[in-house]
Amino acid sequence: xxxxxxxxxxxxxxxxxxxxxxxxxxxxxxxxxxxxxxxxxxxxxxxxxxxxxxxxxxxxxxxxxxxxxxxxxxxxxxxxxxxxxxxxxxxxxxxxxxxxxxxxxxxxxxxxxxxxxxxxxxxxxxxxxxxxxxxxxx
Numbered sequence: 001x002x003x004x005x006x007x008x009x010x011x012x013x014x015x016x017x018x019x020x021x022x023x024x025x026x027x028x029x030x031x032x033x034x035x036x037x038x039x040x041x042x043x044x045x046x047x048x049x050x051x052x053x054x055x056x057x058x059x060x061x062x063x064x065x066x067x068x069x070x071x072x073x074x075x076x077x078x079x080x081x082x083x084x085x086x087x088x089x090x091x092x093x094x095x096x097x098x099x100x101x102x103x104x105x106x107x108x109x110x111x112x113x114x115x116x117x118x119x120x121x122x123x124x125x126x127x128x129x130x131x132x133x134x135x136x137x138x
Contacts, residue, residue: 044080044088052078052093054119059095062112068105072098091123 016022020035032040041049056076063071075096083089101109114120 044082044086047088048078048080048091051091051117051119051123052076055093055113055117056095058115058117058120059097059109059113061116062109066108066112068101068109069099071101071109074098 010026012024012026014022014024021039022033024031024033031046033043033046034040035042037045053076056074060071060074063069073096077094077096078091079094080091081089
């Protein structure tokens with residue numbers, strides 16, 4: 001069966017041949033993910049790291065777009081808790097900026113990052129993949 005040409009903005013291919021290890025390709029990049037956390041980060045760890053990266057980029061973009069001083073180095077420490085089913089229950093970031101901003105500037109930067117970060121917008125109830133499964137279609 002021929003597949004229709006995709007019009008998606010982002011496409012990836014993930015291959016899981018055995019056990020709980022997968023290799024994903026996005027564009028020219030490959031990422032290894034291991035549900036057991038032995039040969040790569042777990043899916044939850046990848047999501048938390050991706051969220052922290054995106055939020056850091058969004059904070060920097062908010063500063064740049066709104067004529068703030070350059071924040072310099074941004075270090076984001078992420079902490080996440082899992083529930084009894086190993087689903088993400090909470091995520092928290094502690095961010096350290098090289099530049100000394102006033103408290104009101106930090107509040108504004110947080111609001112800007114909340115608005116700009118694509119992962120922040122995506123991590124909400126109701127955003128789940130639309131899944132279509134086909135057997136023996138290689």
